[in-house]
Amino acid sequence: NAGVTQTPKFQVLKTGQSMTLQCAQDMNHNSMYWYRQDPGMGLRLIYYSASEGTTDKGEVPNGYNVSRLNKREFSLRLESAAPSQTSVYFCASSERDRSGYTFGSGTRLTVV
Amino acid sequence: AQSVTQLGSHVSVSEGALVLLRCNYSSSVPPYLFWYVQYPNQGLQLLLKYTSAATLVKGINDFEAEFKKSETSFHLTKPSAHMSDAAEYFCAVTGTASKLTFGTGTRLQVTL
Numbered sequence: 001n002a003g004v005t006q007t008p009k010f011q012v013l014k015t016g017q018s019m020t021l022q023c024a025q026d027m028n029h030n031s032m033y034w035y036r037q038d039p040g041m042g043l044r045l046i047y048y049s050a051s052e053g054t055t056d057k058g059e060v061p062n063g064y065n066v067s068r069l070n071k072r073e074f075s076l077r078l079e080s081a082a083p084s085q086t087s088v089y090f091c092a093s094s095e096r097d098r099s100g101y102t103f104g105s106g107t108r109l110t111v112v
Numbered sequence: 113a114q115s116v117t118q119l120g121s122h123v124s125v126s127e128g129a130l131v132l133l134r135c136n137y138s139s140s141v142p143p144y145l146f147w148y149v150q151y152p153n154q155g156l157q158l159l160l161k162y163t164s165a166a167t168l169v170k171g172i173n174d175f176e177a178e179f180k181k182s183e184t185s186f187h188l189t190k191p192s193a194h195m196s197d198a199a200e201y202f203c204a205v206t207g208t209a210s211k212l213t214f215g216t217g218t219r220l221q222v223t224l
Binding site (some may be wrong): 004031033035040041042043044045048050058090092094096097098099100101102103104105106 | 121144146148153154155156157158161163202206208209210211212213214215216217
């Protein structure tokens, strides 16, 4: 099915470990996004990529890095995980400005 | 800059009753507005969006929302709640770019 695919779906890390969350879309969308969702705080933008080859910080970028590998793929890296990064992470993509997003199903990350 | 405020983090209605979820926005430019729904352990799905074509917007599953510029509101309504409507609902806004700013969400509970 066409859409946004995130891997893994679940992950448990120890403090200080690193990992990369993968995201791929097959809708030929230009823009891609990483959000985190925490109870009572809605979704907060971590990083986004308006087009292939560009990335920009969002509201909460500290502790994260991203790579827009090609038009389809946008990965999120935690270099040294902290318990404060325990969250549900969503990747999304959009076709053009103001068109709205298509979301992936999320990655539930726990840092112990 | 854009922002949204969702009044009421939890709303409870009886099956068959009117659903009203409130969203107020702030935007320095004419906004595009969106409502998304999130079922447990899933990603977000687009319910409807306002793109300045018509102030009353109809979405999926009999949901609709009315854009009121004078009140800076975009409240979501459904005439008759169904048990399957139980979920979390997010209002979001964008200005001229593709990035969305989300509210903190309203959890809808539907009781018998």
